[in-house]
Amino acid sequence: xxxxxxxxxxxxxxxxxRATGDWVSVGPGDDAAVIKATPGLAxxxxxDTLLPDVHFPAAAPAQLIGYRALMVSFSDLAAMRAAPRxxxxxxxxxxxxxxxxxxxxxxxxxxxARELGVYVCGGNLTRGPLNIAVSVHGEVEHQHLxxxxxxxxxxxxxxxxxxxxxxxxxxxxxxxxxxxxALTPLQHAYYRPQARFDVSAxxxxxxxxxxxxxxxxxxxxxxxxxxxxxAALQSLSIPIGAGATLExxxxxxxxxxxxxxxxxxxxxxxxxxVLTAEPGLTLDGAPFAAKGFDHFGNDQ
Amino acid sequence: xxxxxxxxxxxxxxxxxRATGDWVSVGPGDDAAVIKATPGLAxxxxxDTLLPDVHFPAAAPAQLIGYRALMVSFSDLAAMRAAPRxxxxxxxxxxxxxxxxxxxxxxxxxxxARELGVYVCGGNLTRGPLNIAVSVHGEVEHQHLxxxxxxxxxxxxxxxxxxxxxxxxxxxxxxxxxxxxALTPLQHAYYRPQARFDVSAxxxxxxxxxxxxxxxxxxxxxxxxxxxxxAALQSLSIPIGAGATLExxxxxxxxxxxxxxxxxxxxxxxxxxVLTAEPGLTLDGAPFAAKGFDHFGNDQ
Numbered sequence: 001x002x003x004x005x006x007x008x009x010x011x012x013x014x015x016x017x018r019a020t021g022d023w024v025s026v027g028p029g030d031d032a033a034v035i036k037a038t039p040g041l042a043x044x045x046x047x048d049t050l051l052p053d054v055h056f057p058a059a060a061p062a063q064l065i066g067y068r069a070l071m072v073s074f075s076d077l078a079a080m081r082a083a084p085r086x087x088x089x090x091x092x093x094x095x096x097x098x099x100x101x102x103x104x105x106x107x108x109x110x111x112x113a114r115e116l117g118v119y120v121c122g123g124n125l126t127r128g129p130l131n132i133a134v135s136v137h138g139e140v141e142h143q144h145l146x147x148x149x150x151x152x153x154x155x156x157x158x159x160x161x162x163x164x165x166x167x168x169x170x171x172x173x174x175x176x177x178x179x180x181x182a183l184t185p186l187q188h189a190y191y192r193p194q195a196r197f198d199v200s201a202x203x204x205x206x207x208x209x210x211x212x213x214x215x216x217x218x219x220x221x222x223x224x225x226x227x228x229x230x231a232a233l234q235s236l237s238i239p240i241g242a243g244a245t246l247e248x249x250x251x252x253x254x255x256x257x258x259x260x261x262x263x264x265x266x267x268x269x270x271x272x273x274v275l276t277a278e279p280g281l282t283l284d285g286a287p288f289a290a291k292g293f294d295h296f297g298n299d300q
Numbered sequence: 301x302x303x304x305x306x307x308x309x310x311x312x313x314x315x316x317x318r319a320t321g322d323w324v325s326v327g328p329g330d331d332a333a334v335i336k337a338t339p340g341l342a343x344x345x346x347x348d349t350l351l352p353d354v355h356f357p358a359a360a361p362a363q364l365i366g367y368r369a370l371m372v373s374f375s376d377l378a379a380m381r382a383a384p385r386x387x388x389x390x391x392x393x394x395x396x397x398x399x400x401x402x403x404x405x406x407x408x409x410x411x412x413a414r415e416l417g418v419y420v421c422g423g424n425l426t427r428g429p430l431n432i433a434v435s436v437h438g439e440v441e442h443q444h445l446x447x448x449x450x451x452x453x454x455x456x457x458x459x460x461x462x463x464x465x466x467x468x469x470x471x472x473x474x475x476x477x478x479x480x481x482a483l484t485p486l487q488h489a490y491y492r493p494q495a496r497f498d499v500s501a502x503x504x505x506x507x508x509x510x511x512x513x514x515x516x517x518x519x520x521x522x523x524x525x526x527x528x529x530x531a532a533l534q535s536l537s538i539p540i541g542a543g544a545t546l547e548x549x550x551x552x553x554x555x556x557x558x559x560x561x562x563x564x565x566x567x568x569x570x571x572x573x574v575l576t577a578e579p580g581l582t583l584d585g586a587p588f589a590a591k592g593f594d595h596f597g598n599d600q
Contacts, residue, residue: 031379032346046332133433
């Protein structure tokens with residue numbers, strides 16, 4: 001295996017035009033990256049880690065892993081209604097992955113970075129069990145922030161797209177084998193999630209929101225907890241992806257659509273229920289328990 | 301083991317007053333943290349990963365691990381002559397570590413954050429092999445940045461403190477057992493490194509610089525490569541910590557002092573040599589090869 005600095009060179013080469021540019025004044029190669037902030041905007045920052053056979057199949061093509069790692073990490077900024085700007089990647093890997101693998105991972109990250117208009121302007125490489133940590137950074141006008149805690153009883157609940165297809169891909173064991181050039185629709189949902197920066201007009205009138213990463217029911221429970229209310233869902237109103245089930249949508253995860261609360265109907269969004277003053281969740285009038293991905297739960 | 305969200309609560313509790321404050325307008329609990337940027341300053345960002353039995357002994361007290369993880373990560377910002385502001389931590393851990401361990405880790409991080417005047421305003425928790433990824437963030441006036449690439453032949457090389465004590469701690473097997481309340485001097489060097497934000501006056505006149513994390517010789521080679529020059533060192537001028545050897549200082553690592561190039565002597569810094577037009581390193585006039593920590597090298 002080539003040495004650390006040769007591997008870093010392979011990564012930077014794989015990133016191509018996404019390593020530096022525009023608002024990045026110092027990219028990879030110094031002790032830290034330097035980024036110009038837009039005057040008057042707040043900085044928004046989040047960090048995620050993706051692990052093999054938890055967040056992606058270890059045997060998946062590295063290009064798909066890289067694409068997915070960046071998109072799902074940036075989704076947290078879309079959930080704040082921020083504009084994405086740059087990210088940093090800290091990669092731990094061992095002999096299982098080689099220079100070709102890491103170059104392919106970087107190419108996949110560059111694909112996602114190009115679609116999002118962002119840069120991967122810094123990172124770190126260590127030898128250890130495969131682990132991809134991504135910190136993502138964006139900007140927003142403070143009054144434009146979409147918080148989890150601003151929901152009010154009586155507000156409509158909406159989602160920005162169909163749910164459950166990525167979970168159906170996992171449930172039906174269709175993640176592997178996979179050909180990056182010929183993804184099935186369910187594989188596309190899993191490997192090519194979209195951080196929904198494109199729906200800012202759709203969710204402009206929303207008061208509260210987050211992205212659905214752990215399943216609709218669990219993320220809705222987070223929104224309700226932060227806003228101090230409950231929610232009533234109508235099962236027939238929940239938009240379910242082709243090949244997916246209501247269970248996939250409610251408990252599956254990996255959707256990365258936005259779930260928002262608003263006083264008025266949002267153009268193009270699916271209304272799925274309402275926030276209630278009573279705590280707890282109901283589905284078609286019957287109480288139900290939130291359930292989704294819990295890394296430390298015993299029932300997963 | 302408690303579930304993911306209970307563990308996150310334990311971490312936020314351990315962070316105490318360091319989870320949010322001052323320039324952090326949204327701390328832990330939403331999809332992302334929100335930070336006010338200082339008008340006119342550039343953002344500086346870096347990411348590091350610390351692994352058990354690579355960057356710290358797995359059996360070390362979690363409080364020392366947390367302190368060290370934050371300090372060594374922020375050192376990259378001191379190396380850019382930036383002011384530290386906040387960080388994000390992505391933690392992967394398994395059943396080996398429990399809620400008490402993670403709370404203690406967070407307390408150690410809070411200790412370091414308090415000394416640095418920063419906040420740990422966001423993070424992520426996943427179940428997997430122990431891995432601590434820390435993204436660190438600061439601000440700087442663009443013209444005040446200390447780059448690796450601005451060294452010139454003829455400039456003096458200086459370091460901001462004594463070297464080799466942390467490496468001597470590792471070499472002599474004194475990392476364990478360790479009592480956080482009664483660290484030996486070598487243990488103090490290893491477990492309580494200082495990110496040198498306090499020497500900005502000392503290095504004000506420096507043209508180029510970085511922090512010494514991988515050993516003086518290897519980091520000097522990085523500075524030379526970036527600046528397109530070589531360097532001549534005098535062994536008698538290199539300040540060696542008590543209990544350490546010249547080898548520890550040259551090839552050991554974990555010092556986190558700054559290595560800078562300047563046209564004039566810097567008050568309080570140790571002059572150790574000079575940048576040369578000829579590439580390559582010499583020690584007392586004889587060529588020598590840089591050697592230090594390479595995660596993917598075969599000779600470590």
